[in-house]
Amino acid sequence: MNIVSAVILCTIVGAVGAIVLVAASKFMAVEEDPRIEEVTNCLAGANCGGCGYAGCADYAKAVVMDGVPCDKCAPGGPKAAAAIAKIMGGTASVVEKKAVVQCQGNSEHCKPAYDYKGIQTCAAAAALYGGPKTCSFACVGLGDCTKVCKFDAIHIVDGVAKVDKDKCTGCGACANICPKQVIMIDVGGPRKPVVMCSNKDKGPVAMKACTTSCIACGMCERTCKFDAIHVVDGVARIDYDKCKGCGMCAQKCPKHIILFPLKDDPNPPKPVVKPAAPAAAPAAKPEAKAEAKPETKAE
Numbered sequence: 001m002n003i004v005s006a007v008i009l010c011t012i013v014g015a016v017g018a019i020v021l022v023a024a025s026k027f028m029a030v031e032e033d034p035r036i037e038e039v040t041n042c043l044a045g046a047n048c049g050g051c052g053y054a055g056c057a058d059y060a061k062a063v064v065m066d067g068v069p070c071d072k073c074a075p076g077g078p079k080a081a082a083a084i085a086k087i088m089g090g091t092a093s094v095v096e097k098k099a100v101v102q103c104q105g106n107s108e109h110c111k112p113a114y115d116y117k118g119i120q121t122c123a124a125a126a127a128l129y130g131g132p133k134t135c136s137f138a139c140v141g142l143g144d145c146t147k148v149c150k151f152d153a154i155h156i157v158d159g160v161a162k163v164d165k166d167k168c169t170g171c172g173a174c175a176n177i178c179p180k181q182v183i184m185i186d187v188g189g190p191r192k193p194v195v196m197c198s199n200k201d202k203g204p205v206a207m208k209a210c211t212t213s214c215i216a217c218g219m220c221e222r223t224c225k226f227d228a229i230h231v232v233d234g235v236a237r238i239d240y241d242k243c244k245g246c247g248m249c250a251q252k253c254p255k256h257i258i259l260f261p262l263k264d265d266p267n268p269p270k271p272v273v274k275p276a277a278p279a280a281a282p283a284a285k286p287e288a289k290a291e292a293k294p295e296t297k298a299e
Contacts, residue, residue, distance in 0.1 A: 035087055043059065043073050044162040046150060050072075063088065070090065097169075098186075099183055101163060104160065107158055110212075113132055122145075125140050134209045137198045138182070139160045140179065143161055148174060161178075188240040188245075195229075199214060200234040219253060220258060252267075
């Protein structure tokens, strides 16, 4: 009988506790903005952290509650940004972000400085005399970026990281892990050029380290009509807010390191040459006209 009473008592206490909890959850619940769930549904769901937040749900909450820009979901791209902007009553950028490796220091252009036998990571190699290449600013090429990419969009080719622009979502994981900081997230899009070098040494030193180095000659800076490119710390850098994508800096670069890496043809456009005006027909000589008149009279 005591056991039965204890069971009944426990059941009653449990039932009362459940009722209290249900009532508390109903009356004390904090209402969540329904837009948070709507924004979450617009995201790619990769939880890659490229937006700078812990995951998609955290980013969605920041968009709704804190007014964070709606175009930070790189895997979702412009489509997700536009959908979120519609929910939030604003507009979004249509530029699709991609990673670009600002280095061309492969085995042809940049020779090894020593034979590295240590831990096969870029971080470890970069800590030893600046890396195993003659250019201390070059891509180390041991693939730390490939290990963190969730989209199989970056691989090591001949000692340099190469981005598959069709797979890249611009999440920024590769750029964050690179110890040499030679990977940029291009916000200019395919119509804007990129300086494919990160060497900050002076011209002669840079050329000795890598044959495709920027030599800081300033030709690009003098050529640009929009004040969009300047030599900063020994290497040319582009201001994408000012750049018009005309390609004049790329055409004039003596080292041919300013390219359009997101285009199918990365080379700069050819210079526009205006056709020469047609030459005017030579005027008849006055002597010839004077001689023609007497012959007419003679007839």
